Amino acid sequence: MTTHEQQEQEVKRFFSTNLLEWYKVQKRDLPWRRHRNPYYIWISEIMLQQTRVDTVIPYFNRFIERFPTVESLADAPEEEVLKCWEGLGYYSRARNLQHAARQVKELYGGEVPNDRDAVFGLKGVGPYTAGAILSIAFNRPEPAVDGNVMRVLSRYFLLEDDIAKVPTRVKMERLAAELIPEGEASHFNQALMELGALVCTPKSPRCLICPVMEHCAARLAGCETSLPVKTKAKPPRPEERLAALVTGSGEHAGRVLIRQRPQSGLLARMWELPHWPAPPAEGGGPGALPEAAALDRLRRSLRQAGILARPEGHWTAAEHTFSHIVWTLQVYICREEDALALPLAAEARASYAAAAAVPAAADGAAGTGAAAELAPAEPFADGGHPEDAGAVRWIRREDMADYAFPNVFLKLLNSYFDEAEKEQL
DNA sequence: AAAACGGGGGT
DNA sequence: ACCCCAGTTTT
Numbered sequence: 001m002t003t004h005e006q007q008e009q010e011v012k013r014f015f016s017t018n019l020l021e022w023y024k025v026q027k028r029d030l031p032w033r034r035h036r037n038p039y040y041i042w043i044s045e046i047m048l049q050q051t052r053v054d055t056v057i058p059y060f061n062r063f064i065e066r067f068p069t070v071e072s073l074a075d076a077p078e079e080e081v082l083k084c085w086e087g088l089g090y091y092s093r094a095r096n097l098q099h100a101a102r103q104v105k106e107l108y109g110g111e112v113p114n115d116r117d118a119v120f121g122l123k124g125v126g127p128y129t130a131g132a133i134l135s136i137a138f139n140r141p142e143p144a145v146d147g148n149v150m151r152v153l154s155r156y157f158l159l160e161d162d163i164a165k166v167p168t169r170v171k172m173e174r175l176a177a178e179l180i181p182e183g184e185a186s187h188f189n190q191a192l193m194e195l196g197a198l199v200c201t202p203k204s205p206r207c208l209i210c211p212v213m214e215h216c217a218a219r220l221a222g223c224e225t226s227l228p229v230k231t232k233a234k235p236p237r238p239e240e241r242l243a244a245l246v247t248g249s250g251e252h253a254g255r256v257l258i259r260q261r262p263q264s265g266l267l268a269r270m271w272e273l274p275h276w277p278a279p280p281a282e283g284g285g286p287g288a289l290p291e292a293a294a295l296d297r298l299r300r301s302l303r304q305a306g307i308l309a310r311p312e313g314h315w316t317a318a319e320h321t322f323s324h325i326v327w328t329l330q331v332y333i334c335r336e337e338d339a340l341a342l343p344l345a346a347e348a349r350a351s352y353a354a355a356a357a358v359p360a361a362a363d364g365a366a367g368t369g370a371a372a373e374l375a376p377a378e379p380f381a382d383g384g385h386p387e388d389a390g391a392v393r394w395i396r397r398e399d400m401a402d403y404a405f406p407n408v409f410l411k412l413l414n415s416y417f418d419e420a421e422k423e424q425l
Numbered sequence: 426a427a428a429a430c431g432g433g434g435g436t
Numbered sequence: 437a438c439c440c441c442a443g444t445t446t447t
Contacts, residue, residue, distance in 0.1 A: 046443095048443095049442075049443045049444075050430090050431075050432085050441080050442050050443060050444095051431090051432080051433085051442090052432095052433070052434075052441085054433095054434090055432080055433065055434090087431090087432080088431080088432080089430085089431030089432045089433090090430055090431055090432085090443090090444090091430085091431080092429095092430065092444080092445075093430095093443090093444085096444080096445085123444095123445095124443090124444065124445085125444085126443060126444045126445085127443085127444090128443060128444090129443075129444085146442075146443075147441070147442050147443085148442095164442095165426095166426085201435095202435090202440070202441070203435065203436075203440080204435095204436095233440095233441095233442095234428095265429085265430090266429080266430070266431095267430090267431085268430095320431090320432095321431080321432080322429090322430070322431055322432085323429080323430065323431070323432090323441095323442090324428075324429060324430075325429095325430095406431075406432095407431080407432070407433095
């Protein structure tokens with residue numbers, strides 16, 4: 001063995017032993033670290049995907065209280081799981097998690113399997129989460145490479161590969177596996193992620209308190225802040241939308257109309273205020289749509305969705321940023337026309353739902369050119385909006401507890417009910 | 426290989 | 437106000 005290879009080995013050994021010692025002293029007291037319950041580890045790892053520890057903690061505690069075991073999760077109504085996930089984002093994680101709980105119940109007697117292929121086969125479990133469960137819960141020497149780990153390794157070993165690429169992750173996994181000290185997979189993998197979260201942070205790493213800074217190649221080269229290398233995500237596309245806050249009349253007095261989103265796609269099965277794409281303003285940029293045009297457009301969208309309501313005026317604007325879209329919602333207060341006519345509205349929705357089941361023309365034509373000129377009762381040029389088939393409910397503030405809302409609608413509804421309450425006084 | 430899929434924190 | 441962060445599934 002050459003001296004160069006010996007040095008390389010020494011740098012690796014230094015990293016592993018120092019990091020492990022640091023972790024044993026510095027590790028945070030986190031709810032899922034208080035027991036070695038594979039179910040807790042699994043739930044926490046799914047929640048921690050794309051999400052920071054501080055955000056996850058209250059969700060984790062509520063979730064475990066409500067679904068203490070794999071079986072309780074497998075047997076729960078899906079809406080309750082979704083409600084528990086409300087505000088956490090990436091809601092397919094919640095549905096995949098319940099699907100996987102049913103897999104564990106049916107296939108493995110309710111015990112999280114201690115087996116690589118079995119864990120991998122669970123819905124919502126990919127290479128990172130499989131490694132995390134196997135190492136943290138069962139102390140198996142599997143790598144668990146997330147963004148934190150790639151940042152730490154790319155700096156310590158000065159690796160300039162693009163961490164957005166799959167081959168880079170595979171390379172990091174090989175390296176991470178090599179670094180695991182005998183019998184210490186659980187602590188070591190957590191140590192790696194803990195270092196990335198507390199010390200080797202993206203913007204201004206705290207190199208002076210880092211347990212391995214002495215041999216950190218990026219630090220020695222003075223390039224730690226330019227690592228890891230990562231291709232930039234493309235900016236989200238803007239979408240202007242008109243939203244309706246419909247207040248009930250007659251038997252719906254004091255209530256607001258909400259509707260459920262489709263079974264798949266963005267915010268699947270979540271509840272919301274109804275909203276539709278805003279037609280582009282005359283020769284104008286976004287947001288320039290005149291109020292009269294917006295009211296007219298909204299009136300026709302409501303009618304087409306089978307909602308008998310009249311838009312009355314602009315209430316507020318709200319912005320909601322996804323990773324790939326930015327919604328600007330112009331919210332209009334609308335008044336339900338006649339509660340007694342609701343059966344008719346239900347009928348309109350049902351017939352529209354049937355029509356919507358027929359494959360419609362490609363999306364994107366909404367509100368452009370001719371569509372803006374159509375008579376009120378005519379469908380839009382693109383065949384309508386897929387959301388319009390969704391179920392609707394009239395709710396009071398107390399009823400919000402029974403429906404899962406994306407954050408933007410949670411805020412709008414709370415704010416509306418606050419205002420409505422104040423006016424009562 | 427690239428896009429879809431939320432929400433929050435740092436600067 | 438703007439920039440950054442990041443696993444799995446679907447296309």
